[in-house]
Amino acid sequence: MGSVLAASSPSPPPPPSAAGSASPGVTMPPGFGMPPVPPAAPPTGSGAGKEQRAENLLPNPGAFDECHRKCKEVFPMQMEGVRLVVNKGLSNHFQVNHSLLLSTTGDSSYRFGATFVGSKQTGPAEFFPVMVGDMDNSGSLNSQIIHQISSRIRSKVAFQTQQQKFVNWQGDAEFRGEDFTAMVTFGNPDVLAGSGIIITHYLQSITPSLALGGELVYHRRPGEEGSVLSLVGRYTASDFIATLTLGSAGAHASYYHKANEQLQVGVEFEASSRMQDTSASFGYQLDVPKANLQFKGSVDSNWVVGATLEKKLLPLPLSLVLCAFLNHQKNKFQCGFGITIG
Amino acid sequence: MSESNVKKGSLSRATEWISSIYRFATDRNDFRRNLVVNLGLFATGVWVARNLSDFDLMSPQPVT
Numbered sequence: 001m002g003s004v005l006a007a008s009s010p011s012p013p014p015p016p017s018a019a020g021s022a023s024p025g026v027t028m029p030p031g032f033g034m035p036p037v038p039p040a041a042p043p044t045g046s047g048a049g050k051e052q053r054a055e056n057l058l059p060n061p062g063a064f065d066e067c068h069r070k071c072k073e074v075f076p077m078q079m080e081g082v083r084l085v086v087n088k089g090l091s092n093h094f095q096v097n098h099s100l101l102l103s104t105t106g107d108s109s110y111r112f113g114a115t116f117v118g119s120k121q122t123g124p125a126e127f128f129p130v131m132v133g134d135m136d137n138s139g140s141l142n143s144q145i146i147h148q149i150s151s152r153i154r155s156k157v158a159f160q161t162q163q164q165k166f167v168n169w170q171g172d173a174e175f176r177g178e179d180f181t182a183m184v185t186f187g188n189p190d191v192l193a194g195s196g197i198i199i200t201h202y203l204q205s206i207t208p209s210l211a212l213g214g215e216l217v218y219h220r221r222p223g224e225e226g227s228v229l230s231l232v233g234r235y236t237a238s239d240f241i242a243t244l245t246l247g248s249a250g251a252h253a254s255y256y257h258k259a260n261e262q263l264q265v266g267v268e269f270e271a272s273s274r275m276q277d278t279s280a281s282f283g284y285q286l287d288v289p290k291a292n293l294q295f296k297g298s299v300d301s302n303w304v305v306g307a308t309l310e311k312k313l314l315p316l317p318l319s320l321v322l323c324a325f326l327n328h329q330k331n332k333f334q335c336g337f338g339i340t341i342g
Numbered sequence: 343m344s345e346s347n348v349k350k351g352s353l354s355r356a357t358e359w360i361s362s363i364y365r366f367a368t369d370r371n372d373f374r375r376n377l378v379v380n381l382g383l384f385a386t387g388v389w390v391a392r393n394l395s396d397f398d399l400m401s402p403q404p405v406t
Contacts, residue, residue, distance in 0.1 A: 240392070253384060257391040267387035269380060276373045280383035282390070301380050 058179035061211035064201035067234050067243045071254035074266035075283035076296035076308035079323040079336030080105055087342035093117050097134075097342075105334075111136045122148050139163045152176050172199075179205040181213075195221035209236050215247075249274055262287050303328040317342050 081103035089095045099111040113134030117127045133143035141161045148154050153175050160168040172185035180203060187197035196219075203213030215230040230247030239259075245252040250272040257265045264285045271278040283298035292312035299305050306325035313320060321338035366375050 255384075255388045255391060257388075259391075259396050265391040267384055267391055269384035271377060271380070278373070278376045278380040280380040280387065282383075282387040301383055 058205035059208060060176055060179060061181055061203045061205045061213070061234070063174065063181055064183060064203050064213055064215060064232065067203075067211075067213075067232055067245070068252065068254045068268075070241050071243070071256040071266040071268060074256065074264050074285045074296065075268075075281065075298045076306050076323065076325075078306060078325050078334065079308070079321070079338060080334045081108075081336055083321075083336065083338035085338065085340045087340070089342070093119070099134075109136050109138070120148065122151070149173075193222060203232070210234070211236075 081101055083102075084100045085097060086099075087095060087097045093116060095115045097113045097115075099113065100108075101110075102108045111134050113132070115133075116129075116131040118129045120128045122128060129145060129147040131143070131145050133141065135141045139161075140163055141159065143160075144156065144158045146154065146156045153173060155171070155173045157171045158168070159166065168188060170185060170187040172183055174181065174183040181201070182203075183199075183201040185197075185199040185201075187199065189196035198218045200216045201213065202215075203211055205211050211234045213232045215232065217228045217230075219226055228247060228249055230245055230249070232243065232245045234241065234243040239257065241254075241256040243252075243254045250270065252271075253269040255267045257267075259265060264287075266281075266283045266285075268281045268283075269278070270280075279301050281298060281300035283296065286295040286297075288294070292314055294310045295307065297305075297307040304325060304327045306323070308321060308323040310319060310321045312318070319340040321336070321340070323334075323336040323338075325334045327333075366372065369375055
């Protein structure tokens with residue numbers, strides 16, 4: 001069971017974010033992400049020269065999309081309505097899940113999901129290929145296939161449909177070198193219509209703490225084409241990570257700080273030149289393992305205050321989630337309640 | 343007479359300067375103003391995260 005649970009995403013899918021990606025029209029299916037790749041081990045050997053070369057080797061900087069992830073994970077996820085999730089592992093390779101969402105603002109829905117994990121092991125708790133899919137009661141499908149082609153190349157194919165119509169389809173390939181990561185993504189390619197999106201990412205370790213990189217998005221459709229370039233810099237220390245992304249579309253800065261084993265703090269700043277809007281957010285995560293409790297809170301410059309409380313009801317295989325968000329500016333309140341079984 | 347005119351001129355300039363700063367600080371529709379305010383909030387948040395978050399929740403309570 002461990003390999004299936006390690007590969008699948010246990011948390012509910014996050015709400016779609018219009019400003020989450022620099023590539024217009026291409027959005028990742030909710031709740032999907034690349035499994036972590038273990039860092040490349042430095043070459044071993046006798047001799048002072050080889051030891052010095054091993055010490056001078058820069059670490060792989062990780063994926064481009066993960067630059068801001070540590071800070072994002074500290075913030076609570078907004079949830080509305082009542083959610084019931086049942087996870088059932090049928091074998092070490094196969095798991096199914098049922099999700100029922102009862103909502104007061106939108107449509108209630110039921111989703112059935114399945115996760116298959118192969119037997120090719122590339123690291124501790126990392127097995128490939130990974131196939132994840134889920135379908136809701138209206139027939140809309142989200143699916144993703146991740147496979148490690150070689151020790152350094154990983155590929156992913158993702159599809160998203162709304163009922164019977166394909167909305168998103170994309171494929172990408174990621175190459176992890178000794179001290180760099182390069183990825184190319186093809187989004188919604190349509191050879192007949194001559195449209196599509198190509199995204200390239202590159203991230204290079206400059207020092208053991210500093211990584212610099214860039215993202216180039218090229219989009220084309222009949223009669224129109226354009227490109228967007230963004231640069232990213234990330235500084236990693238023992239207890240904090242500071243990341244800055246600058247581009248023609250705007251800027252995104254994040255600061256993640258691990259105060260101690262119980263407390264993590266995240267601060268974010270986002271500015272969009274297109275929307276002519278800026279925002280700053282402060283969030284924290286409190287872990288109390290003795291009480292099997294996790295609390296996340298946030299406040300931002302738009303006067304939105306939110307919090308989520310997650311508690312495992314041991315020895316039962318139950319997890320309870322309470323969520324509340326209050327928008328003082330618009331005078332709106334949202335609360336959510338969820339139970340996860342298995 | 344000329345000194346009082348100079349003083350009145352500098353006073354009116356200072357008043358105009360203060361008024362423009364007040365209008366800039368309170369205009370919520372101004373992108374540059376929002377940018378400066380939110381950058382300040384971000385810097386404050388980073389300072390709080392680095393300096394005010396080092397408390398241990400699991401430490402024993404003081405006995406009175």
